[in-house]
Amino acid sequence: MSASINKILRTVSQYGLLSLIAIICIFPFWWTLVVAMSTEGNLFEFPPTFWPRGISMDNFIEAFRVIPILAFYKNSLLITLATVLGKLVVCSLAAYPLSRMQFNGSKLIMGVILATMILPSEVNFLVNFITMTKISLVNTYTAVVLPNIVTAVSILLLKQAFDEVPQDLLDAARVDGASEWVIFYRIVLPLITPWLATVGILTAVEAWNEYIWPSIVISKPEDFPLSAGVLYLRGTYGSSTRVIAAGTILTVAPILVAFLFTQRFFMRGMDGAVK
Amino acid sequence: MSKLLNSVSVVVTNKRNLLAYAFLAPALLLLLMFSFWPVLYGSYLSFTDFSLIREVHWVGFANYRALFANDMFLTGLKNSLLFLLVVPFTQLGAISLAVLVNNQLPGIRWFRAAYYVPVVTTVSVVGIMWGFMFHDQGTLNYVLLQLHIIAAPLGWLSDDALALFAVMFVSFWRGLGWYMVMYLAALQSLPAEMQEAAILDGANRWQRFWRITVPMLKPTILVCSIMSVLAALKAYQEVDVLTQGGPMNSTFTALYYAYDQGLKRLKLPRGLAASFVVSLCCMAIAFVCLRWLNPGHRK
Amino acid sequence: MPELRLVLSVLLLSFGLHGNAFAVQKIEFWTMSLKPKFIPYFQELVKNYEAQHPGIKLEWVDFPWDILQLKLITAIAAGTPPALVNLSVPWAEEMARDGLLEPVDTLLAAPGGTNDYTDAALADLRFKGKVYGFPHYSNVNVIAYNRKILAAAGIVQAPRSMDELLTQAVMISLKTGKPGYAPALGKIDGFFMQQGLDLIRDGKAVFNSPAHVMLVKKLAATYKSGGFLKDKLFAEDNFPAVVDAYLGGRLGVMVSAPTAIKRIQTDAPEIYAQTGIFPVPPGPTGINDGGWMFHFAIPKGVKKKDIPEVAAFARYLTSDANQLAFARMAGVMPTTKQALANPYFKKILPNAGASEQALAVAANSMNSARSLYVSGIDDYDELRRFLVKAVEAGVTGRRDIQEALDEAVGIWNRKLQGVKLP
Numbered sequence: 001m002s003a004s005i006n007k008i009l010r011t012v013s014q015y016g017l018l019s020l021i022a023i024i025c026i027f028p029f030w031w032t033l034v035v036a037m038s039t040e041g042n043l044f045e046f047p048p049t050f051w052p053r054g055i056s057m058d059n060f061i062e063a064f065r066v067i068p069i070l071a072f073y074k075n076s077l078l079i080t081l082a083t084v085l086g087k088l089v090v091c092s093l094a095a096y097p098l099s100r101m102q103f104n105g106s107k108l109i110m111g112v113i114l115a116t117m118i119l120p121s122e123v124n125f126l127v128n129f130i131t132m133t134k135i136s137l138v139n140t141y142t143a144v145v146l147p148n149i150v151t152a153v154s155i156l157l158l159k160q161a162f163d164e165v166p167q168d169l170l171d172a173a174r175v176d177g178a179s180e181w182v183i184f185y186r187i188v189l190p191l192i193t194p195w196l197a198t199v200g201i202l203t204a205v206e207a208w209n210e211y212i213w214p215s216i217v218i219s220k221p222e223d224f225p226l227s228a229g230v231l232y233l234r235g236t237y238g239s240s241t242r243v244i245a246a247g248t249i250l251t252v253a254p255i256l257v258a259f260l261f262t263q264r265f266f267m268r269g270m271d272g273a274v275k
Numbered sequence: 276m277s278k279l280l281n282s283v284s285v286v287v288t289n290k291r292n293l294l295a296y297a298f299l300a301p302a303l304l305l306l307l308m309f310s311f312w313p314v315l316y317g318s319y320l321s322f323t324d325f326s327l328i329r330e331v332h333w334v335g336f337a338n339y340r341a342l343f344a345n346d347m348f349l350t351g352l353k354n355s356l357l358f359l360l361v362v363p364f365t366q367l368g369a370i371s372l373a374v375l376v377n378n379q380l381p382g383i384r385w386f387r388a389a390y391y392v393p394v395v396t397t398v399s400v401v402g403i404m405w406g407f408m409f410h411d412q413g414t415l416n417y418v419l420l421q422l423h424i425i426a427a428p429l430g431w432l433s434d435d436a437l438a439l440f441a442v443m444f445v446s447f448w449r450g451l452g453w454y455m456v457m458y459l460a461a462l463q464s465l466p467a468e469m470q471e472a473a474i475l476d477g478a479n480r481w482q483r484f485w486r487i488t489v490p491m492l493k494p495t496i497l498v499c500s501i502m503s504v505l506a507a508l509k510a511y512q513e514v515d516v517l518t519q520g521g522p523m524n525s526t527f528t529a530l531y532y533a534y535d536q537g538l539k540r541l542k543l544p545r546g547l548a549a550s551f552v553v554s555l556c557c558m559a560i561a562f563v564c565l566r567w568l569n570p571g572h573r574k
Numbered sequence: 575m576p577e578l579r580l581v582l583s584v585l586l587l588s589f590g591l592h593g594n595a596f597a598v599q600k601i602e603f604w605t606m607s608l609k610p611k612f613i614p615y616f617q618e619l620v621k622n623y624e625a626q627h628p629g630i631k632l633e634w635v636d637f638p639w640d641i642l643q644l645k646l647i648t649a650i651a652a653g654t655p656p657a658l659v660n661l662s663v664p665w666a667e668e669m670a671r672d673g674l675l676e677p678v679d680t681l682l683a684a685p686g687g688t689n690d691y692t693d694a695a696l697a698d699l700r701f702k703g704k705v706y707g708f709p710h711y712s713n714v715n716v717i718a719y720n721r722k723i724l725a726a727a728g729i730v731q732a733p734r735s736m737d738e739l740l741t742q743a744v745m746i747s748l749k750t751g752k753p754g755y756a757p758a759l760g761k762i763d764g765f766f767m768q769q770g771l772d773l774i775r776d777g778k779a780v781f782n783s784p785a786h787v788m789l790v791k792k793l794a795a796t797y798k799s800g801g802f803l804k805d806k807l808f809a810e811d812n813f814p815a816v817v818d819a820y821l822g823g824r825l826g827v828m829v830s831a832p833t834a835i836k837r838i839q840t841d842a843p844e845i846y847a848q849t850g851i852f853p854v855p856p857g858p859t860g861i862n863d864g865g866w867m868f869h870f871a872i873p874k875g876v877k878k879k880d881i882p883e884v885a886a887f888a889r890y891l892t893s894d895a896n897q898l899a900f901a902r903m904a905g906v907m908p909t910t911k912q913a914l915a916n917p918y919f920k921k922i923l924p925n926a927g928a929s930e931q932a933l934a935v936a937a938n939s940m941n942s943a944r945s946l947y948v949s950g951i952d953d954y955d956e957l958r959r960f961l962v963k964a965v966e967a968g969v970t971g972r973r974d975i976q977e978a979l980d981e982a983v984g985i986w987n988r989k990l991q992g993v994k995l996p
Contacts, residue, residue: 014375014380015380017375018383018386022386022389024448025389025390025393026389027414028404028407028408029392029396031404031408032403032404032407048412048413048414090301090302093298093299094303097295097296097298097299098299101294101295101298103289103291103292103295104292105292109299109303113306116310116311118558119310122550123313123314123530123554124309124310124313125534125538126313126538126547126550127312127314127547128309129538130543131308138648146305146309150309150310155302184298209397209398211397212515212534219645219648219649221636227397228399230400230403231402231403231516232638241407248404251397252400255395255397256395263387263388267387267456267459267460327647327648327650327651328650328672328674341952345953346953346956346959347955347956519640521810522810524955538644539641539644541643542952
């Protein structure tokens with residue numbers, strides 16, 4: 001009898017602790033949502049509003065009017081799609097020989113790629129900006145996307161994926177006289193689709209969320225992606241806190257929704273990274 | 276020399292090699308342009324008076340001298356070191372969270388997702404939301420007042436004694452979920468027999484945690500700690516979205532200084548010098564840690 | 575063949591006739607942080623101008639102020655600068671010094687005419703003898719005072735000098751227990767300059783001179799008697815605290831631009847009803863405080879042949895009528911004499927509220943409103959921080975004023991030695 005009460009207590013306290021931490025993680029989002037949906041009441045009073053008052057979508061409509069949110073969405077989508085495509089193509093191409101081909105210098109190349117993980121990439125912004133200016137790519141989305149196409153982590157993850165393909169398949173294909181390209185494209189690549197999806201999703205989130213590099217490279221604020229554009233709500237001449245909140249919700253909602261549907265990819269990606 | 280030429284020509288003429296490098300070419304080209312070139316060119320530029328619109332002249336160590344005489348940069352270095360305080364908290368917190376969620380309770384998936392949400396949110400949004408929380412009349416002050424932990428609202432982002440810690444807290448908040456997932460993956464690959472044997476021996480949860488789990492997680496802990504240390508030294512995005520270096524320059528970090536000088540004030544050589552210093556520190560730490568982790572054993 | 579020649583000449587002629595229609599000149603102008611509030615204003619302005627000038631196509635781009643400089647320099651470096659860019663005076667001074675702006679002396683007035691800008695505005699933009707921009711809007715401070723509090727303190731007239739203002743602050747504190755004045759001591763550099771006290775002379779910091787020390791001593795005395803609002807007195811931006819206090823009836827006098835006065839009207843009507851306006855006493859230099867002018871400058875790299883049209887548009891942008899309209903919308907002050915003389919600013923009804931009075935008082939002060947700033951110093955923010963901390967220590971009585979200022983001067987001089995001044 002007491003054992004089951006103990007068990008119940010244990011479970012309750014577990015859920016309690018889990019919930020407490022979850023609240024700390026989620027509360028800022030909730031509060032922002034509450035503010036975005038409220039049209040009455042003083043925002044910054046004690047006790048603060050935990051529930052929207054005067055619910056309406058007015059603030060959201062105003063946010064659309066105040067900053068070109070639709071343009072920002074479009075820009076973000078463009079940048080994200082291009083980055084994901086570029087990364088999947090270039091990194092899978094690079095990971096394949098490292099995994100399944102014997103060639104001279106493979107150790108060296110691996111070393112080079114690992115070295116980039118140690119180099120602090122944040123500092124590259126300055127010079128990459130100068131480079132883009134010199135080759136006249138500044139203020140193009142190409143400039144935003146190019147530096148993000150190759151990352152060591154993606155190459156390593158895809159290499160692992162390729163590693164798992166049974167050698168016999170390749171041997172059989174090679175015996176049949178298939179060229180390396182055909183093997184790569186027709187046989188191996190389709191086999192690692194789940195990994196491609198993982199890398200693709202991780203990349204998509206990173207690309208959608210990046211705000212500093214696009215704001216450096218792109219000249220006109222209207223061409224910014226959403227993550228950079230939303231910051232300018234704050235500095236805008238007389239934007240109310242509610243509208244800022246609404247804009248913030250509009251920025252973060254798509255990613256959250258996408259995340260909820262694709263969680264397992266993140267967890268799996270982390271799995272791979274840990275190994 | 277001829278041996279080198281020989282090997283290069285072997286490499287080049289071998290069809291297999293050519294093919295492999297053909298596959299690797301786009302990636303290598305991009306890495307060269309955007310990961311290696313910046314390091315080389317940036318280091319060179321930090322010894323000049325480069326500006327987008329004027330001629331370039333070599334100035335030797337002038338930028339570095341100005342850097343180390345500059346109060347804001349020194350504050351930045353100090354703050355970047357202070358930022359390291361975040362590491363133990365984040366790691367401990369993440370391990371604990373991982374242990375907490377490493378079970379099959381119904382709905383645990385949702386809790387894990389909830390803890391990961393701060394990681395997938397763009398930094399700019401995080402900055403805006405925590406700006407609300409840290410407001411003088413914001414929720415954080417309210418909660419603390421209600422719990423009688425403080426007597427009057429604190430200016431988390433406006434008081435120069437507090438602001439850095441507020442920024443560090445946000446960094447911690449974002450890091451928890453990320454490392455939690457890594458530790459979770461590690462935990463799930465641990466063999467269960469040792470835990471079971473310990474339970475049979477009568478060890479309680481606490482003992483099991485410290486005596487068995489943690490030691491077995493050691494490799495993961497080391498890797499995560501190094502990553503965390505490097506991330507703390509390179510912290511600057513949270514500063515940009517929360518305080519832009521204020522109040523009174525108290526939240527400058529070394530890399531934020533580089534970003535501010537280089538891109539907001541267009542003093543590119545100064546920014547490059549600052550980022551070079553940070554890079555050196557990071558690489559030094561990375562080397563030391565790697566050596567310590569794998570003495571004589573190459574990955 | 576004659577027919578061919580005829581066809582060819584007709585073709586050539588028609589190209590010639592339509593030549594101007596093909597040669598549309600595009601003028602791109604940049605503003606700073608004016609979207610979205612002024613979208614209708616600028617769209618209207620652009621539409622009108624294009625209708626009147628068929629050969630011109632205007633493009634309006636607005637930037638948040640913190641990235642404007644970066645984008646501008648990038649554009650100049652890439653050879654595609656905008657035709658006009660909205661700048662603040664310190665930035666213009668820096669860029670003019672670097673040779674990045676075109677002088678516009680000859681372009682300020684339409685050919686054959688005279689320009690109507692105030693002398694102060696032009697003086698602000700005169701660097702090394704040449705004017706580098708078309709003045710747009712500015713601002714100037716006025717004193718908003720709480721009639722009840724001042725009456726209780728027995729004050730009946732406007733202060734004629736900073737000393738008198740400080741004395742009044744002390745009186746208010748003694749008679750009513752409330753602080754009288756809340757100067758922005760976080761901007762002590764502007765404060766000194768307005769009182770005619772230089773910060774730097776001949777490349778050396780001189781703010782530990784007897785005159786400076788005397789001023790800080792007066793500030794310390796006022797502080798001691800409670801004349802100052804203590805909240806955020808030395809913060810970089812004490813304005814929110816000041817407004818809060820004034821709106822709550824806890825402060826005798828608030829020095830700010832007329833826009834802020836309007837806010838009192840909406841946020842605290844009872845205080846508004848008892849608010850009166852005084853002009854800010856000009857310092858011994860005769861300069862009025864709060865002037866922070868924005869203007870339009872022509873960057874280097876704009877093609878010479880385009881400049882006449884660009885200047886024509888700039889004159890239109892900053893014309894009396896357009897400046898007046900903008901000033902009314904934004905609650906700022908125009909920089910042309912005619913706009914300032916407009917009844918909107920000058921005609922005050924007998925029972926006008928404080929904000930109308932503020933406009934009139936401000937309009938009067940505009941001709942002596944100058945932007946006060948220190949130019950040509952690297953890392954100026956950092957230096958200023960030392961100065962503010964020294965003044966804070968002195969005013970709050972934590973340290974001897976002379977000592978604190980001496981120390982700050984030492985720090986400044988050490989840094990200044992490495993810097994070239996113009």
